[in-house]
Amino acid sequence: MNAAEVPVPPTGDLLVGRSGQLTASSTCGLDRAQKYCILSYLEGEQKCFICDSRFPYDPHTQPNSHTIENVITSFEPEREKKWWQSENGVTKFLYNLLFLHIFSLDHVSIRLDLEVLFQLSHLILTFKTFRPAAMLVERSTDYGHTWRVFKYFAKDCAASFPNITSGQAQGVGDVVCDSKYSDIEPSTGGEVVLKVLDPSFEIENPYSPYIQDLVTLTNLRINFTRLHTLGDTLLGRKQNDSLNKYYYALYEMVVLGSCFCNGHASECGSAQKTRGDVFSPPSMVHGRCICQHKTDGPNCERCKDFFQDASYGPPGQCLPSGGLSGGVGDDCPQNTEGQHCDGCRPLFSRDPLKAISDPYACIPCECDPDGTISGGLCVSHSDPDLGSVTGRSLCKENVEGAKCDRCKPNHYGLSAADPLGCQLKANKVYQCEEVRMRTTMYDVLSACACHPLGSLPLLPCD
Structure with a gap:
């Protein structure tokens, strides 16, 4: 099984069918109707509006509801009339008899909780308002117990995230701060795009544990940490209308991903007794892998009963337990052999830069069969103690060259029939x-x- 034959489940939007698993830490109008305004230079005569999110959005009866499920992609007409919106932000003033308390409302988070381990490809956010001046995207692989950052985004990375390297990542998995998606323009319709695996880096083995750890998640969290403002939020309580103009608002959020099956499934089905919408839409990405290659488990992470792990991971396979393969390796993938498929077949040698699970770990010997012992054999693996180097040809007595393709000096007639390879002149x-x-x-x-x-x-x- 080569790389092209490794089964790959289809990719889709992980939000579809999971509106109940998407939450926001702040939403306008959840408890009571709230006033919000838009910037005066934007088009339209009306500058202030009402947000009332006590009931779900309905274009006819609840057009002012801006709950978080509004960001899930739909193909309704006049889609731009539907969005999620946080409470008015920047600062919140609370007075008691002695003190003025100021609370920041810049920090707002959106969270998606998945029912099983999934694989993430892209995150795309389309904003109704300014994009955040600073934000970060996190993931968890243990259902929210611990979190790791995918990436930081900020207009001024040094000020917002002083301990994080800014600019271009130097390698796959580097966590950096990117300023590309944090400018104050455009004022509406701006996007933030996260590509989990940077396409500028070549990935030799997408099934290596390191790469798999980078792309998998059970939970996704987006933290908005700073709003863009125009300098009118420092005027105090008398300028309360200025505070009503600043908040986070999203038209759409797309979480592209697939079920995670360790390369052993091409499709996934719905899991019983798991979270999700009652009626799953046709485009929903399910999380239960329909495993192939004698594998089992929610993510095809183990062999079925009575089968044993044969250098697990694509294109690794599970072989019958008890040595039923006889060590010959007839069921081994892509030019490997052995009871655990951990060696190369005759006329192949191990590429020292690739793991044995890589589809191209065993490469053909480049030897002239007429000039080599046993018709083209080469050293299958390096052994420093013996001084052997993988891929080196084993030449007959009167033959030389890296590929055993020429006679030694004063010899002629390279022939497969000659046990010495060449005759003396x-x-x-x-x-x-x-x-x-x-x-x-x-x-x-x-x-x-x-x-x-x-x-x-x-x-x-x-």
Whole structure:
């Protein structure tokens, strides 16, 4: 099974069918109707509106409801009339008899809780208002117990995230701060895009544990940490209308991903007794892998009963337990062999830069079969103690070259039928010299009476 044959489940929007698993820490109008305004230079005569999210959005009866499920992609007409919106932000003033308390409402989070482990590809956010001046995206692989950051975004990375490297990542998995998606323009319709695996880096083995750890998650959290403002929020309580103009608002959120099956499934089904909408839409990405290759488990992470792990991970396979394969490796993938499929077949050698689970871990020997022992064999793996190097050809006695494809000096006629590979040239001086090396002087004189200056070409030495 080569790389092209590794089954890949289809990718889709993980939000579809999971509105009940999407939450926001702040939503306008949840407890009571709230006033909000737009910037005065934006088009339209009306500048202030009412948000009332006590009931779900309905274009006819509840057009002012801006709950978080509004961000899930739909193909309704006039889609731009539906969005999620946080409470008015920046600062909140609370007075008691002695003190003025100021609370920041810049910090708002959106969270998606998945029922099983999934694989994430892209996150795309389309904003109705300014994009955040600063934000970060986190993930959890243990259902929210611990969190790790995917990426930071900020207009001023040094000010917002002073301990984080800014600019271009230097390698796959580097956590950096990106300023590309945090400018104050455009004022509406701006996007923030997260690509989990940076396409500028080549990934040799997408099934390595390191790469799999980078792309999997059970929970996704987006933290907005700073709003863009125009400098009118510092004027105090008398300018309360200025505070009503600043909040986070999203038209759409797309979480592209697939079920995570360790390369052992091409489709996934719905899991029983798991969270999700009551009626699953046709485009919903389910999380229960329909496993192939004798694998089992929610993510095809183990072998079925009576099968054993054979260098697990694509294109690794599960073989019958008890040595039923006889160690021959007939069921081993892509030019591997052995009871655990951890060696290369004859006429192949191990690429030292690839894991044995890689589809191209065993590469063909580049040896001339006429000049090598056993018709093209090469060293299958390196052994420093023996001084052997993987891929090196095993030449016959009178043959040389990295590929055993030429005769040694003063030899000719490379042939598969010749056990030495090549014959000594028909020059009696050379023939007699070779004879002298292998026999006594008496044998030489009796077997080959050669002229001191050499015999004529092609004359037998008898």
